[in-house]
Amino acid sequence: MISAGRLALDFLLPPLCLTCDIPVAQPGLLCAECFRATAFITEPCCVGCGVPFAAPGEGLCAECRADPPPWERARAAVLYDGQARRLVLPLKYGDRPEMARGLAAMMYRAGLRLVREADVLVPVPLHRARLIGRRYNQAAMLAQAVARLGGRVAVLDALLRTRRTAPLASLPAAARAAEMRDAIAMRPTRRGAIAGRRVLLVDDVLTSGATARACTRALLAAGAAAVDVLVAARVTDPREH
Numbered sequence: 001m002i003s004a005g006r007l008a009l010d011f012l013l014p015p016l017c018l019t020c021d022i023p024v025a026q027p028g029l030l031c032a033e034c035f036r037a038t039a040f041i042t043e044p045c046c047v048g049c050g051v052p053f054a055a056p057g058e059g060l061c062a063e064c065r066a067d068p069p070p071w072e073r074a075r076a077a078v079l080y081d082g083q084a085r086r087l088v089l090p091l092k093y094g095d096r097p098e099m100a101r102g103l104a105a106m107m108y109r110a111g112l113r114l115v116r117e118a119d120v121l122v123p124v125p126l127h128r129a130r131l132i133g134r135r136y137n138q139a140a141m142l143a144q145a146v147a148r149l150g151g152r153v154a155v156l157d158a159l160l161r162t163r164r165t166a167p168l169a170s171l172p173a174a175a176r177a178a179e180m181r182d183a184i185a186m187r188p189t190r191r192g193a194i195a196g197r198r199v200l201l202v203d204d205v206l207t208s209g210a211t212a213r214a215c216t217r218a219l220l221a222a223g224a225a226a227v228d229v230l231v232a233a234r235v236t237d238p239r240e241h
Helices: 004-012 032-037 062-066 082-093 099-110 112-117 128-134 138-150 173-180 188-194 210-221
Strands: 073-079 120-123 159-161 184-186 198-206 226-234
Touching: 073 082, 073 099, 082 099, 082 138, 082 198, 082 226, 099 112, 099 138, 099 226, 112 138, 112 198, 112 226, 120 138, 120 188, 138 198, 159 210, 173 210, 184 188, 184 210, 198 210, 210 226
Parallel strands: 073 226, 120 198, 198 226
Antiparallel strands: 159 184
């Protein structure tokens, strides 16, 4: 039941679409036009990286068959295009933490099976210097919101960045992998929360997979039984990110 206070607040300050100024029924929603403009990823898609298939395929895309990721499954809510940027970038760089609620709901719907089968959710970590500048870790906010929707536990500080890495957006895939080598570690005090459990790794965008691979390897080395990946948006061509 919606409280009288909430109704009054919505009357005075009606909730707006996540990506435009059109009023919507409740916070965290898209208006009809923005919903139609959003490229939601539905099956069939690659089990390994979440890239959509034009028609039912063999489970894995060519890239995942040639270079299998260390995680078992990956899902993304939307394709990373112009509309997705309007959803992700304000959260990541624009000091808009309220965007996490709507994105998490999209991620939860896309990765429902992964969430239900997960024992614990873990976000991709930010380096301390970047965290201070940004004030929050957007991946941690998404992990916490998805965990709440699915009734799961989120261990927000399970992983840490051992050094400050260069921004990956401008780097080719091989350079991204080199930059992330030995950059992620398991926090020793959180090993007990990970060992023997199925972990769902959460991030905002999956591009080449270099960061997710580094995180997955750290989790598996710490004794995780298996790792899946859930992200808000999937880049199909790293040159676009």
